Amino acid sequence: MTTTLPVLLLLPSLVPAAVTFFLPQDSHALRNILQLGGAVLKLGLIVWMLVAVATGATYEAEFPLAPGLVILLRIDALALLFISLSATLWLLTTIYAIAYFGTKAELSRFFGFFSLCVAATTGLALSGSLISFFIFFELLTLSTWPLVAHKQDKPSLAAARVYFTYALPGSAALLWAIIWLESATGPVLFTEPPDLSGLDPAALRAIFALFIIGVGVKAGLVPLHGWLPAAMAAPAPVSALLHAVAVVKAGAFGVVRIVYDVFGAENMTALGVGVPLAIVASVTIVWGSVRALQQDEIKKRLAFSTVSQVSYIVLGAALASPLAMIGGLVHLVHQGLMKITLFFCAGIYDERAGIKRINGLNGMGKRMPWTSACFSLGAMGMIGLPPLAGFVSKFYLGLGAIEAGAPWVLAVLLASTLLNAAYFLPLLYRLWFLPCAANTKCDERAPGLVLPAVVTATATMGVGLLAASPISPLGWATLIVTQGYGP
Amino acid sequence: MSTIYSGSLAPFAVLLWPLLIGLVPIVPRWRANALRLLPFAPLPALGFAMAGAPGSVVIPDLMLGVQLGSGPDTSLLLGMTALVWTVAGFYAALFMARGSAAGVFASFWCLTLAGNLGVFLAADIITFYIAFAAVSLAAWLMVVHDRTKDALAAGRVYIALAVLGEAALLSGLMIGAAAAEDLQISTVRAAFADAPLGSLGVGLLIAGFGIKAGMVPLHLWLPLAHPAAPVAGSAVLSGAIVKAGLIGMVLLVPEETGWRSVLIVLGLLGAFGAAIWGLSQRNPKAVLAYSTVSQMGLLLVLAGAGSQGVAYAALHHGIAKAALFLCVGMMMLAASPAQRRAVLGLAGLVALSVAGLPLTGGALAKLAGKQGLSEMLALAVTLSSVTTTLVLGWFLIRLAQIPAKPQQISHWGGAFVAIVGLGVLALVLPWVLWSGIVDLPRDYVWRPPNMLEGLWPVLVGLGALAVIRRVKLPEYPPGDVLHLIGNHKLRPVFQLPVGKQGVQYRKRATLRLLLMFKIAERWLLHWPVAGSTLMGVALAVTAMVWIAS
Secondary structure, three states: OOOHHHHHHHHHHHHHHHHHHOOOOOOHHHHHHHHHHHHHHHHHHHHHHHHHHHOOOOEEEEEEEEOOEEEEEEEOHHHHHHHHHHHHHHHHHHHHHHHHHOOOOOHHHHHHHHHHHHHHHHHHHHEOEHHHHHHHHHHHHHHHHHHHOOOOOHHHHHHHHHHHHHHHHHHHHHHHHHHHHHHHHOOOEOOOOOOHHHOOHHHHHHHHHHHHHHHHHHHOOOOOOOHHHHHHHOOHHHHHHHHHOOHHHHHHHHHHHHHHHHHOHHHHHHHOOHHHHHHHHHHHHHHHHHHHHOOOEHHHHHHHHHHHHHHHHHHHHHHOOHHHHHHHHHHHHHHHHHHHHHHHHHHHHHHHHOOOEHHHHOOHHHHOHHHHHHHHHHHHHHHOOOOOHHHHHHHHHHHHHHHOOOOHHHHHHHHHHHHHHHHHHHHHHHHHHOOOOOOOOOOOOOHHHHHHHHHHHHHHHHHHHOOOOOOOHHHHHHHHHHHHHOO | OOOOOEEOOHHHHHHHHHHHHHHHHHOHHHHOOHHHHHHHOOHHHHHHHHOOOOOOEEEOOOOOOEEEOOOHHHHHHHHHHHHHHHHHHHHHHHHOOOOOHHHHHHHHHHHHHHHHHHHHHEOEHHHHHHHHHHHHHHHHHHHHOOOOHHHHHHHHHHHHHHHHHHHHHHHHHHHHHHHHOOOEHHHHHHHOOOOOOHHHHHHHHHHHHHHHHOOOOOOOHHHHHHHHOOHHHHHHHHHHHHHHHHHHHHHHOOOOOOHHHHHHHHHHHHHHHHHHHHHHOOOHHHHHHHHHHHHHHHHHHHHHHOOOOHHHHHHHHHHHHHHHHHHHHHHHHOOOHHHHHHHHHHHHHHHHHHHOOOOOHHHHHHHHHHOOOOHHHHHHHHHHHHHHHHHHHHHHHHHHOOOOOOOOOOOHHHHHHHHHHHHHHHHHHHHHHHHHHOOOOHHHHHOHHHHHHHHHHHHHHHHHHHHHOOOOOOOOOOOHHHHHHOOOOOOOHHHOOOOOOOOOHHHHHHHHHHHHHHHHHHHHOOHHHHHHHHHHHHHHHHHHHHHHO
16 A cells, blocks of 8 residues: 555646547536546545554655656655645646636646646656656656646747746756766755765755756746746646646745755755855845835736745745745645635636626725635735745745844844735735726635635634644644754 | 633733724614723723723633733733723713714724724733734724725825834844743743844834834824714824833833833924924814823833833823814813803813822823933923923813804713713822732822922923913924925825826826836736747756856
């Protein structure tokens, strides 16, 4: 059982993907059942495994691809953190997407790639070796391209092209780094940190930089973030998934894996690359926020906000102190919950009221109370208002920064808080306190769209309110750090 | 699973109750009448405080582990806060319009109240911070409730400062918590002394609390917000909410730090400066707002000097100032000369108590506060009574100028009785509490030197008032420093317009900076170029490393 389980986790996404591609466009019911069934099944599997892994169990499955190339799927606490996030949000996004698209064209293609994308994310999380990580990383790039281009109009195709011009050099850098490293150390498994003594520090620094460039493109690190705001042309469910779990999170997760399981926190500090990475993350945090402030389109503002917020995770990894790492890891989940809420809501505003720009939000609080309440919760969480999710991450990051002897990070967090307030509070003011513009036609009679947003918004509040309980994301992140990386 | 809580749930229930009442307006049918519930929201807290705030509770799974409980200082202020909110809530329930905005007002009122009570009940910094954020941010709605131009401008200044204060406070708390490796308020406070950035942390805390407490020069929002808010809102802002900043200073600023003298200096500046500046105001609520800045300055002096009587003095000021603000409301609603005389009489009495006339509650508060102060500071506190008399005398003059309402309003008498009760408590409560709290014999109050010390500044102040009445005082809009800068409706940065409409060229420097970001961003977006350059650089680095090794 222990060897089949990781494979079993991939199947609920892979099988629907394989079947859906060949379904005729009109068989909506079958496709939806496949999608939802897969998502529910996977979530069930994960809940079952959470209990086992919490007590220290690990599951492994190995496939030798070629001599020296081993596909290793492994379930550890860190992998489960990412998988449970993606599985939960995948189910919700599937419900949302089904309601969003209704009976539009090319849905079999869409949902096929959609499942494939989630399978890739799952595989990425389960990867126990660098090479399997790379394979799923590439699968993710390839499966998200058709999603971004889904509408097949000019902006979508342009966005998809931009996405590729960013992703491919990133992949090249990643592959290069892997080959360079493994040529000296042999295959790298995340369970056993590789022996880096055979490489001189300069080479290690270069490899580290290449790794970070490779995954940093996906994580939206400045200056590699340009594709992210451009990808806004994609349909709302795609944006939601891309920003919350799939692509940017894969990048951030990659940073965590590389820092902790390939190099190790001590080596990183010894090489002196932790501080530069923290600086890059800090620049990204501030840069994203400032650019978000300047955006007039809701989705673009959210996109730049993602650029900024995902770097919290990178920052936590770069600081390499236990508390900072907890803060970063927990933000992996928290940012996902908050951002997917915001994107769900942005999609509802667009779909049900035709609102794309922030001035259209005036007075929507009364007209669309559920959506607006969810949006407000997500936005307040992003600002870091207690007791919402964002506050918990920020507090741990701040403590971790001091613990790591980098108190200047506090100034970054402070600036980020103020900037977040500056670009989110005016939206809330518009929603609730300004009179409604004209007689725009709007309604919220779309439970498939509103319900997922309500669930994630409630979760945003829940994970903050119950942060100290052992089953919260914070509890899980603490478990990861104390079990795996702690002193 | 561990236990859900340990201890007594009473302090938790006291906080939960107003939050539950705050949810009532969610039901549309109940919205219009939600205001009627406001006086009931603080009642459990009032009862809890009167019973001596017994019991504490730890709820380990909630937030980062909620700990509630109160000490002697905090339970005193908890009771004062609950009392002020009860009477102000009663006023709001009687006189505030029951439009559609009433529901929103009621919700925010309850949230602010819960936060206000929470700062006195919190025993760990996270709970404290959450409560502080609630009282700070939710009070914004009270400022802008009337939606007038002035109210919205005041609201902008208020929210900008409140968010800044929150950020400063959180950073300060993080520094303390990192050094303490614990979240308990007392441990964190003790940890600042040896913490690596302890001094910076304390400075940030003082800035954060100072904004709330109206510490000069961070008091800017206060004289703008008080006149703009509805009367009930001003009463709780001035009486109870500003005390959240004060209790923060008392609980978290450690004694052995140079920052304490900063508190004293800024407190003195506020105590005298704000009182005198208040003479330039015409709106009685603005005059009172400056008086609040002045009195808070005095309390900051006491907090900075480590006086034992700071909570006791704050209790008196909170009740008295709330009563004075409510008097303004009663005056605006008064129709007959008898009603106006009654309001003026009550306001005069309470004002004299604030000024410290012997044998009033205010005199007791001053005596208790001065205990343990150096002679110089004690003299300064005594002297501040002169300016207090002056500014509150000016307030009474302006109060008398409020035009009478043409016809009687129902419930005026009932509301007035409640406010008289509040005013009487300001005079009497310090007497009742004296022996339990102040470490001085009761006859200390009656000793001739102490009586004289209270009397002469009031007389001097009244004399000065008689002189000042004959000269024409200058008139400035509220918001002193902002006004001096020349633009008291400063648009905070986040109001920057996007797009071409309404670009404010006054903010050119900021805009230029933002433009630089935009241009830089465009430059970065040439990824195909940037990407290949990057690859080239990486290749060169690799080659160099290869050769070197």
